[in-house]
Amino acid sequence: MSDPLLAILVRTLARPVGKSERQRARLHLLDWLACVAGARDTEAGHLGSAISSQPWERATYLGNVLEMDDVHRTALLHPGPVVWPAAMSMASASIEQRLDAAARGYEAMIAIGAAFDAHHYAHWHPTATMGVFGACAAFGSLIGFAPIEYANALGNAGSVAGGLWHMRHDDVLTKQWHIYHAVRTGRDAALHVHYGATGPQGVLEGPQGLFAAMTETPGDLASNGDGWLIDQVSFKPWAACRHAHPAIDAAMELRQAGKLEAPFAVETYADALAFCDRPDPKTELDAKFSLQHAVAVVADGRSAEPQDFTEDAISALAGLRAQVTVAEDPGITARYPAHFGARVNGLELVDTLGDPERPVGEKEIVAKLHSLAKWGGLTEAQAERAVSLALHGDDAAALDSLLEEWTR
Template sequence: MNAADHSLIERLAQHLRRPVPKIVRTNARLHLLDWLGCVAGARSSEIARIQSAMAGVGPVDRAAWLGNVLEMDDVHRTAILHPGPVAWPAALGIGGDAVDDGLENALDAAVRGYEAMITIGAMFDGRHYAHWHNTATAGGFGAAAAAASRLGADIGQTVAALGLAGSVAGGLWQMRHEPVMAKQWHLAHAVATGTSAARYAMAGVTGPRYVLEGPQGLFAATCAAPGEIVLADTWRIGEVSFKPWGACRHAHPAIDAALLLKAEGGLSGPVTLATYRDALVFCDRPTPRTVQEAKFSIQHAVAIVMERGIPRLQDFEPDAIAALADARAAVSVIEAPDMTGAYPAHFGARITSAGGEVTLIDTLGDPERPLDRDGVIAKARELMAWGGIDAGAIDEAIGIALEGGRVSDITDLLDRWL
């Protein structure tokens, strides 16, 4: 394919045709387990209760709302988005007699969803991210790619699906400033839009080939200087980070740096945390009032480590918010220009207190400091237990995610949970 003669999504559609190696599929199962843990952990949330009261909503559609409620969903640094909560429900939710029930096909579909979502999200620039929720704007593309793969789409149908999904891309960050559930709606909307686009493309509906770079395309509307497309030799799911702590990823460098300084015996107030600009834009919140605000508070994250050690989900609940007020007041945050310069390739932080200083370049769960298989399984167990799943059912879920052979085993599991 001559790149000069084809649009960006045509080049991407061709790129997605590659076979998915077994080792990549095996890694994808860990991401599937991670997503299932995030869904299970959120099954008692308010948005889950709303979903359970709505008639005619299937288990995968319900799950599409829950993958990021606890802020523990997987994340890609340079694309600055969370692919798992979109790719998995899109890959698993395509049903019907004409669709193979084999889990390996769904794993391949999810890998392609990750690839499309990351490839497009990584082209967005700072102007885009300042206003647009990358997981939402790139998410429709990822869902369309995953669903198209599961449906057996050819290149032309995949291009149509990507073009249709991209033509209605959206998701504004305004929801960060209000106590609302729009972030979950963004993910569910991306899944529904992408899967619908794939189904219509299979039926013959066409979409704009130049939806990204065209004169009235997504880049023109939302970016100042979009990046070049990168079609990696490997599958980019391997670049995706697992999140060990139940907070915004931008707060994780602060948590990790604080844990390291605490281990050295040097963490005591007052504390100064220096980090990259976006971490402050999203998480400079000294007086959180709600669980969601606490998850987006660097001050609260560091206070947890000072007073309690390793953060647990209960440390972001209302009782902990009240109890840690004095510790939060001892935490100051500033921008570190060197950290801003290294971002988003590196999410770093520098913490200083009377007892010492620690500088952290990469965060736990990133490819440079990976969470291993046992760590992912332990995280999933903790999340499922938080969601009220009993030990036997947790073992069953882990077995299905890591060794199972049918999509219906996953959907049956979600049906019982939700």
């Protein structure tokens, strides 16, 4: 009889985290801080500041507000907004311990998420359903779990996994609530096992487990061989849904070449249309999930930053949006989700800026932090402090103080 899938996964989690993975985790920490900084003065940010006295917990409401959180393509989820609050939630933990916790949280969340299929993605919000695993693994790492403890805690976290996409049909804060719920649930699952709780290690593949309940054709757990899955995560340069990024990218390439002219014909994969075919956005959230608005932003000479998706921008770009048509290209769909691609006015990009094939580096992520910090009302000095602490620092208390200042 083969081992349960969670028992196999936890052997990976129990490995030492290497120096290169810790450095990679620092980049994702800075990227998460950028998202937190930019979302401070939002409805979600104000709610987050009201729910808790703990800065890591308040930050759970901020990491995905701007739609600029990191993303894993084949797992179709955003690890950063869930994993980092959990990794930051033990005040006594050192920076190194938090970086290791993040690497393990990303590993669990992505490895399990990659086994879920298109049926799952059509109904369930993977960042929520898989987020409980990421938060659980991260906090378990802080506690110092042995493999059996990881397995028990992940089993209990998975037993209550959920999060429906229906919230996409309303202008609500449910997506942020999903993150909060995943962080708290995963963290509590680890804490309870620390005090003696046990959990079902077959919760994924069992007859009444998650695969049976949430998928039609489950796949294998993801692995990066001797490496870690955090190395395969993409960064998002623009303030829109990731499904809109390929069209933004192609439009920007055309604009740079002086060839972006109306009318604008966008061809892309089916999920991009399912999530982002919104020719007449009404709210900021609508605009972030609108291919039509995304291309209009670029055509207007803008940089696809948060201010380009506000209600003022929606009004100003109505004429350009009306000149954008969108359609599915079956060939682009066939390459998805291994490749997020689009074609705009004949120019096709197979991979999108920020993906491993077209990576952004430290320079670009630092620039993103400065841009979003300014949008969130922070000073240049405050932004520089975050860069220093995230990329080079070893003062965990100073990082906690920064979060306290940013989220209160």
